[in-house]
Amino acid sequence: MTPRVRGFTLVEALIALLILAIVAALAYRGTAELTSGEAQLADESARWRTLDALFTRLEADLRQALPRPSRRGAAIEAAWAAIPADDAGNTALVFTRAGPEFTLEPGVAGQRIGYRLRAGALEVLYWPQLDNLGDLVPTSYALLDHVTAFRVQAAMADGRWSERWPLRDQDELPRGVRVELTLDDGMRLERVFALR
Numbered sequence: 001m002t003p004r005v006r007g008f009t010l011v012e013a014l015i016a017l018l019i020l021a022i023v024a025a026l027a028y029r030g031t032a033e034l035t036s037g038e039a040q041l042a043d044e045s046a047r048w049r050t051l052d053a054l055f056t057r058l059e060a061d062l063r064q065a066l067p068r069p070s071r072r073g074a075a076i077e078a079a080w081a082a083i084p085a086d087d088a089g090n091t092a093l094v095f096t097r098a099g100p101e102f103t104l105e106p107g108v109a110g111q112r113i114g115y116r117l118r119a120g121a122l123e124v125l126y127w128p129q130l131d132n133l134g135d136l137v138p139t140s141y142a143l144l145d146h147v148t149a150f151r152v153q154a155a156m157a158d159g160r161w162s163e164r165w166p167l168r169d170q171d172e173l174p175r176g177v178r179v180e181l182t183l184d185d186g187m188r189l190e191r192v193f194a195l196r
Contacts, residue, residue, distance in 0.1 A: 081095065178192045
């Protein structure tokens with residue numbers, strides 16, 4: 001009598017396939033979660049790097065502010081100006097900083113620069129020359145998208161904050177600047193910079 005070889009029954013094979021399918025599904029879900037988490041972490045890291053670069057640039061520009069007004073024809077523009085630009089209280093900021101960086105005029109003692117919120121993007125503005133701006137349009141570069149509010153306050157000599165600058169009986173440059181940025185996801189960031 002020949003020995004009988006025993007194999008898997010159809011039910012046993014189906015149960016083994018079911019267990020294998022469950023393990024594969026769990027492994028796929030775990031891998032998908034890891035990949036999704038890594039993508040979210042990379043996006044969040046890129047976002048914070050962009051915000052850090054923005055505030056670093058803004059601080060560098062503000063620290064180079066000069067008490068040098070700009071001439072526009074016969075009119076004189078303040079060395080440092082912060083004014084509400086719209087009904088929502090967003091600020092248009094324009095000032096003279098040490099330069100020249102982008103100008104074609106050698107030896108110019110400064111550069112006109114600005115920041116504004118436009119169409120959900122925070123932009124930096126560069127004027128081609130410091131004086132006699134006339135109707136020259138500044139070159140603008142978007143620094144950050146998805147911004148819903150950009151507010152700037154200037155520190156007065158007595159320590160109070162003002163949403164407008166220049167003010168009567170104050171120096172040409174404020175003592176410090178408070179910048180508030182609100183993103184479209186509701187995140188609100190605030191930084192304070194000392195100018196002198």
